Amino acid sequence: MIPDLSQLLILDSLLREGSLTRTAELLGMSQPTVSRALARLRIHFGDPLFVRTGQRMVATTRALALAAPIAAVLDAARQLEGGPAVFDPLTANRSFGLYMVDGAVVNILPQLLGGLARLDNGASGLQLRCVHIDPGSIEAQLERGHIDLAIGRFPQLVNNIRRRKLWDDEYACVMRPGHPCAGNLDLDGYLTHRHVLIEMEHTSHHNGAVTRKLESLLEPARILCHVPSFTSAAHIALHTDAIATIPLRLAQPLARDLGLVLARLPIELPPLQLALYWHERSHRDPANQWLREFAHATLLASDAKPHAGHAESA
Template identity: 35%
Template sequence: MELKDVDLNLLVVFDQLLRQGTVSGTARAMNLSQPAVSNALARLRTLLGDQLFVRSSKGMLPTPLAQELAEPVSHALESLQATLSHKLTFDPLRSVRAFRIAMTDIGEVHFIPPLMGALGQRAPGVTVTTVRNTAVDLAAEMSQGRIDLAVGHLPELSTEFFQRRLFQQRYVCLFRPGHAMDKKKVSMRDFEAAEHVVVTAAGTGHARVDELLAQGGVQRSIRLRVPHFVALADIIATTDLVATVTWTFAERCARYFGLRYVSHPFALPAIQINLFWHARYHRDPANQWLRNEFIELFSE
């Protein structure tokens, strides 16, 4: 006989018969009829080829085989019940969980400082590793739990994923103080007359900006192309180059580098920044906790 041939409900009846000692007592304990218990016992007897319980003046007495099965069956059922009843929890104050989050370098600028500040107070043992969403098979890595969350403009993450909107990004022109574009409003003529630095961030919403400007017939004099945003503020602060960037990045550059920005003269659509997680981890307490931290810190 193999385990696949055994109805788990029969083992539950067997365990209760051992505890109760009578068919009627087992029926009451399990909220079943006496015929249902008797039928289950008959099936067990046929399955195991043993009487299992014999009637006596003291109730149903277990046979040697039933006594031999008593402890392992009881232990297995208790372990299974404990597992099914156990609700996983996540204690951020005690956890040493290492989270991996996919985002761009501009995402790191916006998300990581506030996030790490919050974790220092709420989850001092938790660590975070950021991963470039273009450097891995993001959907596969998230489905396997190797990346916990992804944040950004990621329309390719649709099926199998949950998402939560955090905020929208609009685009502006970023430049140094005193630049020819340093005024309340700039025209397309001003924009086309300037020299530009472009961040070639493949796989992000920023790459789409270049496509839209080209499709709109906008003529830019591009003097410099860089693969990331890390040095952009330093470059703009020391040159006459102009960059098309998101408002949140420009606002940070204005605060820490003294740069200026103005609304973009071209009607670029706003992009939506979302938080993504795989459906397999929708109810995972640790994943839920980290998602809630993002929502609390960054949701509009």
């Protein structure tokens, strides 16, 4: 006998959440009900479907193979509903998965969390979780629903992926207070002092191109080290005489929080365009629609506020 829609909903949620408890909460069911449904599904498919690893339930190969067909069935069933689904952020209990690089976690996530806190004075049952995955699997994770939204610059995402531009950003420099170039960073000073470069080509082809350009401009002796993130570069700059070249919208809060000196970049680098990315599968999902509109409106409203001066400052 073919599993009914309620069982397929449970299996689809388990594939997303990896948790009986979380699935029960999201679907408004008791945990024993979810456990009984999983037992019936295991018998039907002749496979354990999930094995427990630590606190999580990890999907078997058979369960992963069922993910796409189950999603298609559920999407088709939703299209047969009598009226449009409604998502109310003030009453919903939902965990949204986000993917972004470290700079966006530092700069963008606090803005989104602030926006959630302003929803009915923080009474919302919504949560944001930044997931750590192989950057090469972003597209697949968006398709599976493990990620609801990716925020950053990912031009490699093209298959059934939609995008919405947030803004263009430029680059700036940060350095420790008392640095010889603090307050007077010109081209000569930039080229003759040491630098910490960011090696994130596995995550961002754009930043990889920026790093390659800086390597072509700087003598090898002027490169102190390479690090895998923007925030670690800022911390290295704080404790050495190295200069870190990072996106301006990230440089500003890092300079403020770490007490770094912010300076204009005396060379030309290509601008960095950030956007929201989501899968076609989620395009008409009311919860995902709300998330996209919330993220876009929150981030652009923050972007419209006056930024700290771009000139050198202590």
